[in-house]
Amino acid sequence: xxxxxxxxxxxxxxxxxxxxxxxxxxxxxxxxxxxxxxxxxxxxxxxxxxxxxxxxxxxxxxxxxxxxxxxxxxxxxxxxxxxxxxxxxxxxxxxxxxxxxxxxxxxxxxxxxxxxxxxxxxxxxxxxxxxxxxxxxxxxxxxxxxxxxxxxxxxxxxxxxxxxxxxxxxxxxxxxxxxxxxxxxxxxxxxxxxxxxxxxxxxxxxxxxxxxxxxxxxxxxxxxxxxxxxxxxxxxxxxxxx
Numbered sequence: 001x002x003x004x005x006x007x008x009x010x011x012x013x014x015x016x017x018x019x020x021x022x023x024x025x026x027x028x029x030x031x032x033x034x035x036x037x038x039x040x041x042x043x044x045x046x047x048x049x050x051x052x053x054x055x056x057x058x059x060x061x062x063x064x065x066x067x068x069x070x071x072x073x074x075x076x077x078x079x080x081x082x083x084x085x086x087x088x089x090x091x092x093x094x095x096x097x098x099x100x101x102x103x104x105x106x107x108x109x110x111x112x113x114x115x116x117x118x119x120x121x122x123x124x125x126x127x128x129x130x131x132x133x134x135x136x137x138x139x140x141x142x143x144x145x146x147x148x149x150x151x152x153x154x155x156x157x158x159x160x161x162x163x164x165x166x167x168x169x170x171x172x173x174x175x176x177x178x179x180x181x182x183x184x185x186x187x188x189x190x191x192x193x194x195x196x197x198x199x200x201x202x203x204x205x206x207x208x209x210x211x212x213x214x215x216x217x218x219x220x221x222x223x224x225x226x227x228x229x230x231x232x233x234x235x236x237x238x239x240x241x242x
Contacts, residue, residue, distance in 0.1 A: 004138045004179055005090075005113050012176055013091030017070060019175075021097070024070055029077045033208060033221050034129055034160060038064070038078070041127075041158055041223070065125045065152065067114050068133030072098035075108065086123070088112040115141045118148025128153050130161045132206075132219075135181045136173070146189045150196060153226050159196070161186050165203055165220035187222035194232035196224045 002010070017024075029035040042048060047062060061084045069075055069087030071094045079085045088110045089095055095111045098104050110117065114137065128149050137145065153159055164183035173179040190196045200223040203211045211218050 004136070005115070005141065007176055007179060008090040008136065009111075009113055012179075013089065014093040015175065017089075017091040017094040017097070020070070024073060027073055029074075031208070032074065032077075033162060033202075034074060034131065035077055037160060037221065037223060038127055038129075038158075039081075045156075062127075063123070063125045064127040064129070065123075066129040066131060067117075067149075068131045069109070070094045070098075070131075072102055072104045072109050074129075074131070075104060076102040079104070079108070086110070086125075088114065088117050114145045115148075118145055118152060121148065121152055123152065124154045124157075125152055126154055126157045128157075128159045130159070130163065130186070132162050134161065134163045134186045135183055137182070139182055142189060146193075150190065150193055150226065155226055155228050157226050159190060159224045159226070161190075161220075161222045161224070163219060165218050165222075166215045169216070183216070185220075187220070187224060190224050195226050195229065197227055199223050199225050 008016075042062070062082070063084045064075075064078050064086070066072075066075055066085070066087040069089050070091070071089075072085075072087045075085040075087045075098075085104075085108055087098075087104075087108065090111070090113055092111045095109045098109050099106070114133070130149075134142065134145075149159055163186050165185050166183045168182070168184045170180045170182050173181050187198055187201065191198050201220055203218055203220045205211055205217065206219050
């Protein structure tokens with residue numbers, strides 16, 4: 001039997017996009033929690049989005065990666081704000097649509113799975129977004145993806161996750177018999193690493209409305225910041241070696 005990753009790369013990624021294409025086309029950045037939060041974080045850290053093609057005050061382009069980007073509608077918003085963007089998605093139909101609809105290039109939209117991407121990746125990003133996709137990845141794949149993302153985000157950069165937020169549970173994936181979805185508090189997979197600090201978390205429904213307390217349906221937007229190794233593993237004066 002095919003693995004979950006193979007199903008999404010070969011067929012279900014395309015099917016998911018076709019089922020959701022109309023809804024994706026109606027997305028508004030004014031109501032998008034990822035977009036608003038990235039803009040807010042840039043302002044808080046003194047890094048206003050530059051004019052398209054320009055650099056920041058430090059002479060550094062702000063880089064953003066979105067995992068599970070669909071057709072790149074969100075990447076298009078950020079690119080218009082001057083960020084350098086890259087998105088990956090297992091749906092080839094979504095990638096082709098984004099290249100046609102938004103003019104996103106082959107170096108901005110990739111047909112790939114998260115594990116394979118991070119295994120080959122050497123780039124560093126100021127922001128990494130996981131947009132409601134981790135719950136569809138087999139648990140055995142998650143540790144390497146988490147480690148890859150932490151390695152790929154810059155010190156001082158942020159990983160943002162919007163996904164289900166509950167005690168670990170597996171449920172049948174309704175669209176493909178034999179596949180499962182895996183709900184968990186995914187921010188805890190990242191904060192196991194001392195370099196990652198959870199700086200903000202908002203629990204809500206999938207629609208972004210206020211939570212009604214249903215542990216099976218609650219989602220969360222989690223913001224994690226990568227700190228320097230010497231802060232993650234401090235050496236305190238007066239320590240005695242034994």
